[in-house]
Amino acid sequence: MIAFSDLRTAAYCPRKLYYARKGDRDPPPDVAERRALAFRYDELVDAPDAAFAGLPTDVPPERYRRNLRRARDRFDDWPALVDPPRRDVRLSGKDCRGVAHKVIEDPPRPSLVSPGSPPEEGVWHPHAVHAVAAAKALAWERERPVETALVEYPAYGTVREVRLTTRKKAAYRRTLRAVESLDGPPPRLENRDKCNPCEYSDECGVSTRTLRSLLS
Numbered sequence: 174m175i176a177f178s179d180l181r182t183a184a185y186c187p188r189k190l191y192y193a194r195k196g197d198r199d200p201p202p203d204v205a206e207r208r209a210l211a212f213r214y215d216e217l218v219d220a221p222d223a224a225f226a227g228l229p230t231d232v233p234p235e236r237y238r239r240n241l242r243r244a245r246d247r248f249d250d251w252p253a254l255v256d257p258p259r260r261d262v263r264l265s266g267k268d269c270r271g272v273a274h275k276v277i278e279d280p281p282r283p284s285l286v287s288p289g290s291p292p293e294e295g296v297w298h299p300h301a302v303h304a305v306a307a308a309k310a311l312a313w314e315r316e317r318p319v320e321t322a323l324v325e326y327p328a329y330g331t332v333r334e335v336r337l338t339t340r341k342k343a344a345y346r347r348t349l350r351a352v353e354s355l356d357g358p359p360p361r362l363e364n365r366d367k368c369n370p371c372e373y374s375d376e377c378g379v380s381t382r383t384l385r386s387l388l389s
């Protein structure tokens with residue numbers, strides 16, 4: 174049984190999962206603080222600027238409120254997203270298991286809360302793979318289809334929907350196979366957008382290689 178977090182890491186880079194499995198995997202201390210914002214939308218959606226002082230938000234209050242109002246207008250299940258009937262729910266599917274930060278009902282769908290920033294549109298690829306895994310695990314438990322999941326970026330007040338399209342399910346299966354076959358360090362990505370922010374870049378040797386290629 175594969176952990177959602179392993180799948181998400183492998184979707185970013187299988188080699189990163191190889192390093193993560195060998196080391197310390199405790200999340201940084203500010204992750205919990207940022208995730209906690211996902212349970213304060215009702216209070217923040219119309220809050221005055223002063224209410225944002227000291228909060229770990231990454232956009233100005235005006236933009237934060239605008240993002241939340243957009244989500245409120247877009248999603249019919251907004252009340253359940255704001256005050257979810259089930260929080261930090263352990264899900265166990267056929268292939269993967271892990272925690273969904275929220276589970277919403279009628280129709281059921283999981284929501285995952287990221288401490289980071291959203292892309293311009295949609296969700297990051299590792300989050301899409303994680304969302305498919307959570308939706309499939311929920312579907313397995315409920316013995317009914319789950320067609321969508323949500324990914325929240327509460328430091329930005331942004332909520333995005335992930336539809337379980339054929340393409341996304343194929344990406345999920347590809348990542349699953351990559352994790353299942355991991356028995357040594359996979360090849361480096363040689364992708365600066367991914368490798369530069371990667372916490373294992375020194376250990377991986379990518380920085381040195383990239384520098385060398387820049388100098389050659």
Ligand code: SF4
Nearest residue numbers: 186189362368371377
């Ligand atoms: S530095 Fe790049 S190749 Fe190495 S683990 Fe990180 S993302 Fe993967």
